[in-house]
Amino acid sequence: MxxxxxxxxxxxxxxxxxxxxxxxxxxxxxxxxxxxxxxxxxxxxxxxxxxxxxxxxxxxxxxxxxxxxxxxxxxxxxxxxxxxxxxxxxxxxxxxxxxxxxxxxxxxxxxxxxxxxxxxxxxxxxHPTQALIDLFALRRSSKPLDELVVALVGDLRMRAARSLLALLRRFPPKRILAVTSSALMDAAECAADSAANIEYGGMLDVLEADFIYMIGIPNGAIPDEERSSFRLTRELLNRLSPEAIVLSPMPIIDEIHSEARRDRRMQFLQQSxxxxxxxxxxxxxxxxxxxxxxxx
CATH class of the missing domain: 3.40.50.1370 (Aspartate/ornithine carbamoyltransferase)
Structure with missing residues (x-):
């Protein structure tokens, strides 16, 4: 195989x-x-x-x-x-x-x-094995997968995100929310995402999510000022549901603010x-x- x-x-x-x-x-x-x-x-x-x-x-x-x-x-x-x-x-x-x-x-x-x-x-x-690990983390929720709202934040072209999205099309949650820059979007893939009921939104939309998957954005992919707008900050974390879970394929560079990493909802190390x-x-x-x- x-x-x-x-x-x-x-x-x-x-x-x-x-x-x-x-x-x-x-x-x-x-x-x-x-x-x-x-x-x-x-x-x-x-x-x-x-x-x-x-x-x-x-x-x-x-x-x-x-x-x-x-x-x-x-x-x-x-x-x-x-x-x-x-x-x-x-x-x-x-x-x-x-x-x-x-x-x-x-x-x-x-x-x-x-x-x-x-x-x-x-x-x-x-990165197919990372997608399996990510789906395993989602399935450990107290809710069934088809009742979950999953938000993916960052560059959806990265290998972990690409594999996870392919897997979620086959094992769909209630909603898939994508938060990314228009400069990082491929037109053909956006059409495929639309057919798979993947919604696009902004950082405030992650407040609706049960799981937030912080992909990250490579340095230089977009201007630094725009890149920083896709960071999970302590202020945003304070507005999240107390039951929300934050995941990441890692490594984490700066997509999660250092002060936010100590929050119990940060489950990326357990995921790893x-x-x-x-x-x-x-x-x-x-x-x-x-x-x-x-x-x-």
Whole structure:
């Protein structure tokens, strides 16, 4: 399986992964079948949570992870291609997780090894495992998902937001509210958002939300004065419902004011912690898929 986008998983696959993640969160015993599982971590772009999170998930399942942080190159040799780098990693692994500085490629000669996009770049960049972690956080609400108002604040073109929006179109909350700059909006994607009943609004509209997902906006993407208008401040936080929850794919740069970070409604670190269980569950799902294939 090549998990390049969140759409590479079926709805029932996603529900199984999130259900098993909840079992792990509640202390379920790890089955003794992962000791021979090798997971290659090919991280050619900066990462903390995804890299460390998968390494920890593999270790807690009893498997082995092998990390690569750069491609073969020296003074007389250019870098090996991404395709060859990933194909070689697949030859030594059962599962490969890759973070890339370019669009995730198709590995045509993948020898039955599962390949996971741990975040890529490009005009269609995605981060499918982060979307699973985000949906897991939303599903832990006391309300059913279809009764929630979810606000996404920041650059909707970023990989975590792109994958989450794709997932929310399949598992829709009551309302999806997008708060962003017109300079960061693609016309075709806005049309798709309209068809998916995604509403656009301003920062005051997040006061209606049960969950506020602070995406952030890259430095230089828009003028600093406009960029600062998409910041979650203490004043705005004081007007939020006491039951509202603030999430983030992290890292947080300045999209949440430092004084607001101490509020109990800031749940992004718990969201990050719970990512361990989602990654453990995803690995189990893929190992089971391999076992099913071998039994055919």
């Amino acid at each position: 090549q998990l390049k986008t969140i759409d590479d998983l079926r709805d029932d696959d996603i529900l199984w992964i999130l259900g098993q993640a909840e079992n792990y969160r509640l202390g379920a015993t790890v089955p003794p079948k992962f000791t021979e599982t090798v997971v290659g971590l090919v991280f050619l772009d900066a990462s903390l949570r995804t890299h460390f999170g998968f390494a920890s998930a593999v270790a807690r399942l009893g498997g082995t992870s092998i990390s690569v942080a750069d491609r073969r190159a020296n003074d007389v040799s250019a870098c090996e291609s991404i395709q060859d780098t990933l194909r070689v990693a697949c030859g030594y692994s059962d599962i490969v997780v890759a973070r890339l500085k370019e669009p995730f490629p198709l590995i045509e000669s993948n020898p039955g090894v599962h390949l996971i996009n741990g975040g890529d770049r490009g005009p269609r960049q995605e 912690d719970d990512g361990l269980y989602v990654r453990m569950s995803l690995i189990e799902f893929l190992v089971k898929a391999s076992n099913r294939d071998e039994g055919r």
